[in-house]
Amino acid sequence: MTDLFTTKPKPPLAELLRPKTLDEFVGQRHLLGPGKPLRLAFEAGKLHSFILWGPPGVGKTTLGRLAASATDSRFIAISAVLAGVKDIRQAIDEAQAELDNHGRSTVLFVDEIHRFNKAQQDALLPHVESGLLTLVGGTTEHPGLAVNSALLSRAQVYTLEPLSSDELNQLYERALPHLQGVTLDADALDLLKGFADGDGRRFLNLLEQVTNAASGAGKTVVDGQSAKLSTSPSLRRFDKGGDEFYWQLSAFHKSLRGSDPDAALYWLARILDGSGDVSQVTRRMVVVASEDIGNADPQALQLALNAALAYERLGSPEGEIPIAHAATYLAAAPKSNAAYAAWNKAKTFVKNSGSLPVPLHLRNAPTKLMQQMGYHEGYRYAPDEPNGYAAGQSYFPEGVARPGWYQPTDRGVERRLGEWLTWLRSLDDGTLPEADA
Known part of the structure; x- marks a missing residue:
């Protein structure tokens, strides 16, 4: 008669097929193929601490187990989602006992190691450095952002790829x-x-x-x-707060900037397919409209803002249509970062030049005393001047020459703006007669 309390449950298929040797491992040939770094370390039995960075389901835990097996070490696994400093200390005590009693080293596998805070990561440092523990960390987040530098300096980072x-x-x-x-x-x-x-x-x-x-x-x-x-579609690989989201968002942004409407639609579809935050998408579109398109097509900014508003009103799926509409327009629009570059130069100048006083002629004079002090004196109202332009009038602080930060390109609307500004500057120089442009 079967004892209910000693009968072991049937393990799921994924556990049944968990590799017991490197030759059974599927994928990651760039690390485990002949002559590749991890295979060489495993075969030599000379293991080093390492962090495995990659998406779920590509073998991080299994590689930790194989590392222990390859070096005849004890394997301890903890999850950073549930574990604290107490669990780390217990693992350290067990590792020390294993070394003292059996002469065996220990491989500590920390799943989701990016979830450990700095204090928890620091608790591992001396024991990794002394060699008591060989650390194998698994993470889906970029180690450079999620793991502190002291631990990174003691562990090699290996990138794992999705299975083909x-x-x-x-x-x-x-x-x-x-x-x-x-x-x-x-x-x-x-x-x-x-x-x-x-x-x-x-x-x-x-x-x-x-x-x-x-x-x-x-x-x-x-x-x-x-x-x-008998199944339901799983969402594509997407982490709203992690690397995959920002990589896809970056690819979308760069496709708009690079004038590739099809690529922009592809990355947009990937983001929305993964239930990505649409407000982040429309935010990028507004940024592109000013940073990368600017005055080459001033309409781009309004279209991007309208797409964001339309999505707020409609939601999915109807609201995705105006976003795609705006995305294709932004990608196809002529590009100019002249306004963005000029803005950066202006900010740098202000940071370096200090608080220069506003010239008297640019100050309003709402009181008689201010008028007596010369405020507003010499200011010329441009709309009343020939061509709507006060030729020769300076709008900078005293002693600051016009720096020419804004340099319009010859693309789109900006080409006409550049021609108009060049003509106005000729009026300042007196090289052209004052006539309608």
Whole structure:
């Protein structure tokens, strides 16, 4: 009779297929292929502390286990989401006992190591440095932003990549003996690979889900329609507050700047497909309209603002249409950063030149005393001057010559602005007669 309290539950497919050796590991050939750095370290049995940076489901925990196995070390795993300094101290005590009693070193795997605060990370430092612990950290966040520099200086960072279509095929082949005689046709396999989005664990979980459903229904082959009915589409890889979000947002921004409407729409679709923050998207569009387009097409700024307002009014999916509308316009518009560059130069000048006094002729004179002190004297009202321009009038502090920060390009509307400004400057110089432009 089976004892309910000692019967072990059947492990999920992803656990059944967890690699026991490097040769069973799927993916990351840039680190584990022949002659590659991690393989060489594992084969030599000379392990160093390292941090594995990559998306979920690509083998971070498994590599930590294999590191311990390769060096005959004790393996301790903690999650930075749940663990605190107390757990770190317990791991250190266990590592010391293992060394004292059995002469074995310890590999400490810290999952989501970016969740540790500075004090928690610092608690690891002396023991990593002494060699008591070989640290293997797993993180989905950029280590340079999430891990303190002292720990980074003691650990090598390795980047892990999402699993490719061929690598997911390898997982499928290895899983076949565990699928109760059920197979997938090409459409079903492609569907699951698309839903997995490079995440091996997710792929195996989906595979187990659809084959269990098929087996329960007495089917031996899963087609695309059956796979779709027994699963739900998972969101593409996207982290609203992490690297993936900002990478995609950066790619969208650069596509607008680079005048590629199709690429802009691609990254926009990726962001929205991942339920990204639309306000961040429209914010970037407004920035592009002024920073990268500027006066080459002044209408771009209004269109970007209108798209943001339209989305606020409509929401998804209808509100996505004006965003796509504005994005294609911004990408196709002529580009000029002349206004942005001029603004940066003006800020630098003000920072370096101090608080120069406002010239008297530019000051208002609402009182008789101010008039007696010369305020507003000599100011010329431009709309009443020939051509609407007070030729020769200075608007800078005393002694500051017009610096020429704003240099219009010859693109779009800005070309006409440049020609007009050049003509006005000729009036200042007296090189042209005063006539309508």
